[in-house]
Amino acid sequence: xxxxxxxxxxxxxxxxxxxxxxxxxxxxxxxxxxxxxxxxxxxxxxxxxxxxxxxxxxxxxxxxxxxxxxxxxxxxxxxxxxxxxxxxxxxxxxxxxxxxxxxxxxxxxxxxxxxxxxxxxxxxxxxxxxxxxxxxxxxxxxxxxxxxxxxxxxxxxxxxxxxxxxxxxxxxxxxxxxxxxxxxxxxxxxxxxxxxxxxxxxxxxxxxxxxxxxxxxxxxxxxxxxxxxxxxxxxxxxxxxxxxxxxxxxxxxxxxxxxxxxxxxxxxxxxxxxxxxxxxxxxxxxxxxxxxxxxxxxxxxxxxxxxxxxxxxxxxxxxxxxxxxxxxxxxxxxxxxxxxxxxxxxxxxxxxxxxxxxxxxxxxxxxxxxxxxxxxxxxxxxxxxxxxxxxxxxxxxxxxxxxxxxxxxxxxxxxxxxxxxxxxxxxxxxxxxxxxxxxxxxxxxxxxxxxxxxxxxxxxxxxxxxxxxxxxxxxxxxxxxxxxxxxxxxxxxxxxxxxxxxxxxxxxxxxxxxxxxxxxxxxxxxxxxxxxxxxxxxxxxxxxxxxxxxxxxxxxxxxxxxxxxxxxxxxxxxxxxxxxxxxxxxxxxxxxxxxxxxxxxxxxxxxxxxxxxxxxxxxxxxxxxxxxxxxxxxxxxxxxxxxxxxxxxxxxxxxxx
Amino acid sequence: xxxxxxxxxxxxxxxxxxxxxxxxxxxxxxxxxxxxxxxxxxxxxxxxxxxxxxxxxxxxxxxxxxxxxxxxxxxxxxxxxxxxxxxxxxxxxxxxxxxxxxxxxxxxxxxxxxxxxxxxxxxxxxxxxxxxxxxxxxxxxxxxxxxxxxxxxxxxxxxxxxxxxxxxxxxxxxxxxxxxxxxxxxx
Ligand SMILES: Nc1nc2c(ncn2[C@@H]2O[C@H](COP(=O)(O)OP(=O)(O)OP(=O)(O)O)[C@@H](O)[C@H]2O)c(=O)[nH]1
Ligand SMILES: [Mg+2]
Numbered sequence: 062x063x064x065x066x067x068x069x070x071x072x073x074x075x076x077x078x079x080x081x082x083x084x085x086x087x088x089x090x091x092x093x094x095x096x097x098x099x100x101x102x103x104x105x106x107x108x109x110x111x112x113x114x115x116x117x118x119x120x121x122x123x124x125x126x127x128x129x130x131x132x133x134x135x136x137x138x139x140x141x142x143x144x145x146x147x148x149x150x151x152x153x154x155x156x157x158x159x160x161x162x163x164x165x166x167x168x169x170x171x172x173x174x175x176x177x178x179x180x181x182x183x184x185x186x187x188x189x190x191x192x193x194x195x196x197x198x199x200x201x202x203x204x205x206x207x208x209x210x211x212x213x214x215x216x217x218x219x220x221x222x223x224x225x226x227x228x229x230x231x232x233x234x235x236x237x238x239x240x241x242x243x244x245x246x247x248x249x250x251x252x253x254x255x256x257x258x259x260x261x262x263x264x265x266x267x268x269x270x271x272x273x274x275x276x277x278x279x280x281x282x283x284x285x286x287x288x289x290x291x292x293x294x295x296x297x298x299x300x301x302x303x304x305x306x307x308x309x310x311x312x313x314x315x316x317x318x319x320x321x322x323x324x325x326x327x328x329x330x331x332x333x334x335x336x337x338x339x340x341x342x343x344x345x346x347x348x349x350x351x352x353x354x355x356x357x358x359x360x361x362x363x364x365x366x367x368x369x370x371x372x373x374x375x376x377x378x379x380x381x382x383x384x385x386x387x388x389x390x391x392x393x394x395x396x397x398x399x400x401x402x403x404x405x406x407x408x409x410x411x412x413x414x415x416x417x418x419x420x421x422x423x424x425x426x427x428x429x430x431x432x433x434x435x436x437x438x439x440x441x442x443x444x445x446x447x448x449x450x451x452x453x454x455x456x457x458x459x460x461x462x463x464x465x466x467x468x469x470x471x472x473x474x475x476x477x478x479x480x481x482x483x484x485x486x487x488x489x490x491x492x493x494x495x496x497x498x499x500x501x502x503x504x505x506x507x508x509x510x511x512x513x514x515x516x517x518x519x520x521x522x523x524x525x526x527x528x529x530x531x532x533x534x535x536x537x538x539x540x541x542x543x544x545x546x547x548x549x550x551x552x553x554x555x556x557x558x559x560x561x562x563x564x565x566x567x568x569x570x571x572x573x574x575x576x577x578x579x580x581x582x583x584x585x586x587x588x589x590x591x592x593x594x595x596x597x598x599x600x601x602x603x604x605x606x607x608x609x610x611x612x613x614x615x616x617x618x619x620x621x622x623x624x625x626x627x628x629x630x631x632x633x634x635x636x637x638x639x640x641x642x643x644x645x646x647x648x649x650x651x652x653x654x655x656x657x658x659x660x661x662x663x664x665x666x667x668x669x670x671x672x673x674x675x676x677x678x679x680x681x682x683x684x685x686x687x688x689x690x691x692x693x694x695x696x697x698x699x700x701x702x703x704x705x706x707x708x709x710x711x712x713x714x715x716x717x718x
Numbered sequence: 719x720x721x722x723x724x725x726x727x728x729x730x731x732x733x734x735x736x737x738x739x740x741x742x743x744x745x746x747x748x749x750x751x752x753x754x755x756x757x758x759x760x761x762x763x764x765x766x767x768x769x770x771x772x773x774x775x776x777x778x779x780x781x782x783x784x785x786x787x788x789x790x791x792x793x794x795x796x797x798x799x800x801x802x803x804x805x806x807x808x809x810x811x812x813x814x815x816x817x818x819x820x821x822x823x824x825x826x827x828x829x830x831x832x833x834x835x836x837x838x839x840x841x842x843x844x845x846x847x848x849x850x851x852x853x854x855x856x857x858x859x860x861x862x863x864x865x866x867x868x869x870x871x872x873x874x875x876x877x878x879x880x881x882x883x884x885x886x887x888x889x890x891x892x893x894x895x896x897x898x899x900x901x902x903x904x905x
Contacts, residue, residue: 111820111823112824117820117821117824118820119817119818119819119820119821120816120817143745161814161815161816161817161853162816162817163853479817480815480817480818481743481744481745481815481818482817482818482821483791485817497817499817499818499820499821501824502791502794502821502824502825503824503828
């Protein structure tokens with residue numbers, strides 16, 4: 062029997078008081094150390110620290126090799142044994158199931174998946190969930206880890222006139238009637254008819270010959286328009302319990318900028334309801350019970366948030382300023398993450414509550430619901446600088462933040478029960494790594510104290526509530542001068558506006574003139590500065606840097622500065638290796654953009670040292686000679702050969718051979 | 719087994735009763751393990767313990783008074799109520815549940831930070847349970863991940879199989895022994 066033990070004579074533990082102080086010190090240090098938002102990214106051990114704020118570091122597999130979005134991940138008690146498995150799918154057409162820290166099962170999918178979900182289709186004991194993977198227009202159903210069935214969303218109705226157009230084309234020999242069909246389709250589109258993808262493709266071809274070819278390709282293939290699933294969620298049917306039977310909510314793109322929401326029965330073989338809306342759905346959130354009352358929140362790619370209540374699309378919609386990149390509901394609030402690094406918070410009935418400003422764009426948004434903790438709900442936001450932030454109090458308090466290493470970014474996040482742990486957070490990263498964190502039972506999740514480095518840094522970059530908000534603005538009193546000025550503005554507003562417009566026009570004219578004169582001067586320069594003399598062109602300075610230590614690859618960086626007062630156009634840079642053939646230069650010759658006066662343009666040339674012929678020892682370092690040359694202007698070809706400026710770059714000795 | 723019996727016998731003269739607290743995460747096998755320890759053959763099927771359960775039996779002349787705590791996170795805050803009244807602790811770890819070793823460490827730390835543990839040197843017996851399963855880690859690996867080296871209490875770790883009783887007698891033998899030693903030195 063293996064046994065390991067300690068001697069009974071271990072050193073005394075710290076006296077209680079000292080221990081308590083040491084602990085307090087540790088506690089105080091941990092949120093600050095886990096910062097990373099402020100000036101310096103602290104600590105390399107950050108995200109793998111055993112404990113960082115409320116998070117315990119459970120497991121990290123840097124080479125899992127799956128990059129998943131949040132939709133590609135789910136956890137479920139797949140075998141009804143209380144040990145929840147993690148299901149991942151990825152764009153490489155794989156489905157993988159993790160049990161604890163090891164892979165339990167992996168298979169290939171037929172099509173790149175869009176989303177994966179687990180739900181219960183009936184009330185068996187032990188309850189075994191159904192796994193459904195959405196791909197293209199199809200849903201693949203797995204039970205007991207066996208492919209069970211497949212459900213395809215029905216094709217969409219196509220306008221009769223469009224069908225006619227294609228049918229007519231079908232009977233004609235190649236190349237005939239294409240133009241006619243094209244014009245007809247164009248007319249249909251202008252009339253506002255929703256065209257199929259095939260027609261849209263044809264309309265997008267400009268070239269007539271190409272058009273005929275495109276049309277020919279479609280001959281013999283029936284004209285169908287299939288919906289493309291964009292997201293999938295589940296909605297409990299009549300019991301609000303973890304094992305309650307659910308219906309599947311599938312959102313799909315129908316025609317361009319149109320979406321359809323399908324609600325499918327728990328056996329996934331019948332469509333219970335169909336709702337059409339404007340815009341392609343990007344995120345769906347379900348709330349309530351299908352048989353009682355439910356509400357679907359749908360964020361579309363064009364930045365609108367629609368609400369569907371009991372199968373009817375509500376008239377009111379939230380229009381966002383920028384496209385949406387995350388949707389979460391916590392309690393009565395809906396959090397919409399937008400591309401402009403802001404999370405807008407709405408009451409679920411549509412009233413705006415507040416906004417959370419982030420220092421950089423967010424990648425995922427996840428809601429944490431923790432009935433047993435003091436802070437019952439929290440919002441997890443991952444940013445594209447690798448930060449993972451936790452917000453409490455409806456996003457008003459930043460509770461904690463840690464950073465990933467090596468510029469890694471979280472692409473997908475999932476919070477739920479994994480293994481036997483209820484509060485597990487699974488993160489999938491851009492590098493293919495998987496990270497599992499566990500929310501500590503004893504964590505109080507208090508807002509990061511002001512005074513710690515973390516909140517200092519944040520407040521400045523526009524944290525939840527900037528301190529300045531409470532400081533009244535220094536508004537000067539209304540003086541008589543001010544009042545008079547205001548009166549004047551009111552009376553002669555038109556006149557003022559006109560004056561302003563006139564001056565603006567003048568300014569524009571002046572700018573345009575200066576621009577033109579610059580161009581004209583430049584055009585004259587070959588005559589005014591004889592290119593044979595070269596003296597006049599000495600305004601060009603050329604410096605070179607070699608980047609690369611050991612070779613055999615080097616980058617030669619040329620900085621071309623036009624110190625003269627005229628712009629130079631039509632120049633190019635040429636490079637020659639000396640001795641010839643020692644370096645392969647790419648590009649050996651490149652045209653330069655317009656060289657504006659007092660402006661430096663940077664140009665990089667790649668020099669690859671070639672092994673000497675016959676396999677002998679490297680001949681040692683050579684030179685790269687760079688010339689800036691005016692390109693041949695017609696009729697004056699002989700003049701063009703004269704370089705404007707030259708630099709010989711001594712290359713370092715390559716050790717790579 | 720001879721030495722074991724003798725130690726028990728030695729102990730028996732001074733003290734007949736030991737109070738033991740069984741803790742560990744849910745599903746680690748505490749209830750199974752205590753049932754198996756009982757001399758009477760019992761049905762080993764268990765349901766997750768709710769709150770806690772008392773278990774008393776005597777074995778080799780020692781009377782055990784055990785408190786079998788529930789390991790579910792909602793009940794873990796009950797553990798500390800029994801610290802004052804215990805002679806030794808059995809900490810059962812599911813050696814296959816690698817994902818939650820960090821939680822085990824966290825709970826261990828929480829337990830050791832309790833004042834009762836800084837006041838008394840309560841012996842700690844760790845079981846790396848479910849060693850029959852192929853993905854179980856060895857006691858050596860477990861003690862490394864749990865960083866048991868720096869414990870200020872007498873402790874020992876054994877591999878065990880609660881279903882078949884392997885490793886249990888040795889472990890409990892050591893615990894009873896350690897309790898006895900602790901009591902004599904404390905006097
Ligand atoms: N293979 C194997 N299974 C075990 C072993 N010990 C316990 N189990 C199983 O683990 C499961 C949980 O055992 P319990 O004794 O109920 O666990 P517990 O620690 O009392 O759980 P809670 O009461 O919820 O804290 C049961 O299905 C046992 O059969 C073991 O050594 N090997
Ligand atoms: Mg139990």
